[in-house]
Amino acid sequence: MPAIEISDLTKEFRVPEKNPGLWNAAKSLLRRRFRAIPAVTGLNFSIQEGELVGFLGANGAGKTTTLKMLSGLLHPSSGTANVLGYTPWQRRTAFQKQFSLVMGHRTQLWWELPAQETFRLNQEIYEIPDAQYRATVEELVELLELRDCMSIPVKKLSLGQRMKAELAVSILHRPKLLLLDEPTLGLDVVMQKKIRQFILEYNRRYRATILLTSHNMDDVVELCPRVILIDHGRLLYDGSLRQVVERYAPHKVIRADFNEAVSPVELARIGRIAQYQGTRAVLEVPRGEVSPRAADLLTHFPVADLTIEETPIQEVVRRLFTQAPSKAAPRG
Numbered sequence: 052m053p054a055i056e057i058s059d060l061t062k063e064f065r066v067p068e069k070n071p072g073l074w075n076a077a078k079s080l081l082r083r084r085f086r087a088i089p090a091v092t093g094l095n096f097s098i099q100e101g102e103l104v105g106f107l108g109a110n111g112a113g114k115t116t117t118l119k120m121l122s123g124l125l126h127p128s129s130g131t132a133n134v135l136g137y138t139p140w141q142r143r144t145a146f147q148k149q150f151s152l153v154m155g156h157r158t159q160l161w162w163e164l165p166a167q168e169t170f171r172l173n174q175e176i177y178e179i180p181d182a183q184y185r186a187t188v189e190e191l192v193e194l195l196e197l198r199d200c201m202s203i204p205v206k207k208l209s210l211g212q213r214m215k216a217e218l219a220v221s222i223l224h225r226p227k228l229l230l231l232d233e234p235t236l237g238l239d240v241v242m243q244k245k246i247r248q249f250i251l252e253y254n255r256r257y258r259a260t261i262l263l264t265s266h267n268m269d270d271v272v273e274l275c276p277r278v279i280l281i282d283h284g285r286l287l288y289d290g291s292l293r294q295v296v297e298r299y300a301p302h303k304v305i306r307a308d309f310n311e312a313v314s315p316v317e318l319a320r321i322g323r324i325a326q327y328q329g330t331r332a333v334l335e336v337p338r339g340e341v342s343p344r345a346a347d348l349l350t351h352f353p354v355a356d357l358t359i360e361e362t363p364i365q366e367v368v369r370r371l372f373t374q375a376p377s378k379a380a381p382r383g
């Protein structure tokens with residue numbers, strides 16, 4: 052049985068029409084007019100137990116709305132969802148105990164209190180036996196290097212520390228399904244890596260199913276063999292990440308600072324020059340050539356600093372939307 056199966060899932064938000072002017076405001080109080088915003092339209096997909104899937108799309112594409120329906124926070128306008136054998140919006144206790152929704156921009160931790168207080172609360176809510184609770188907390192504290200953070204009020208933690216505590220508290224009850232909405236948003240590179248390692252570890256160790264949204268291409272590349280792409284609430288692509296990347300992001304980006312100005316003519320042999328300012332350049336290099344070209348750059352140019360980056364996911368998505376073959380092209 053798949054962990055998630057949705058069929059024709061659709062969500063329209065109804066929002067009051069905005070009529071500027073006093074007279075219209077008075078009129079609209081009497082007879083409110085509503086406008087329908089189609090957030091998710093006829094979405095179909097199925098995710099097997101243990102899969103780690105990236106859920107991608109531009110801002111406003113409908114990702115968060117979908118995750119909220121999958122966790123039962125929102126009722127759909129139509130369509131069905133089967134998540135771990137339940138209809139999420141029926142909000143059965145047995146279902147609530149088997150998944151977690153983590154939102155990068157919203158905290159479930161008590162702001163004024165140390166994280167450990169929220170941990171204890173969740174122990175009560177999820178009825179986790181003492182011995183199991185202690186063992187799990189110990190393991191998570193160790194794995195996420197949280198020891199020093201547990202007794203500090205959450206509002207005093209850094210964003211990265213808070214995010215780690217957030218993840219820890221949301222898996223105290225060992226959910227079989229994790230829905231992660233932008234888990235690395237705003238984190239520095241080192242912290243992003245830790246969060247990714249942890250997500251992967253959790254997936255491997257417990258065969259947990261994980262569906263995650265991210266604007267960070269590194270998250271997707273390192274974690275998700277499969278991606279589901281949506282645009283304006285509609286499915287655009289569902290399949291292997293490799294295929295998307297090869298097709299729409301055949302390059303990586305080398306960003307270099309030099310100790311003295313270098314010649315753009317010579318730089319051009321390393322890769323396509325996307326930006327050039329004398330002592331600083333951004334080069335696009337074919338994916339398979341990154342190592343030899345970076346080595347060439349380091350040996351033959353006065354490199355002060357160098358980073359290799361993925362094409363931003365926004366860019367990949369933009370290319371996908373503008374270059375998609377007609378069958379996968381977005382409406383309109």
Ligand SMILES: Nc1ncnc2c1ncn2[C@@H]1O[C@H](COP(=O)(O)OP(=O)(O)O)[C@@H](O)[C@H]1O
Nearest residue numbers: 064066088090109110111112113114115116117
């Ligand atoms: N509570 C709401 N009321 C009205 N419109 C909403 C609400 N939540 C989301 N939307 C709209 O639904 C669309 C999808 O939003 P969302 O699911 O948040 O997209 P994403 O997470 O992909 O950025 C957007 O047009 C957004 O403005």
Ligand SMILES: [Mg+2]
Nearest residue numbers: 114115116232
């Ligand atoms: Mg969102």
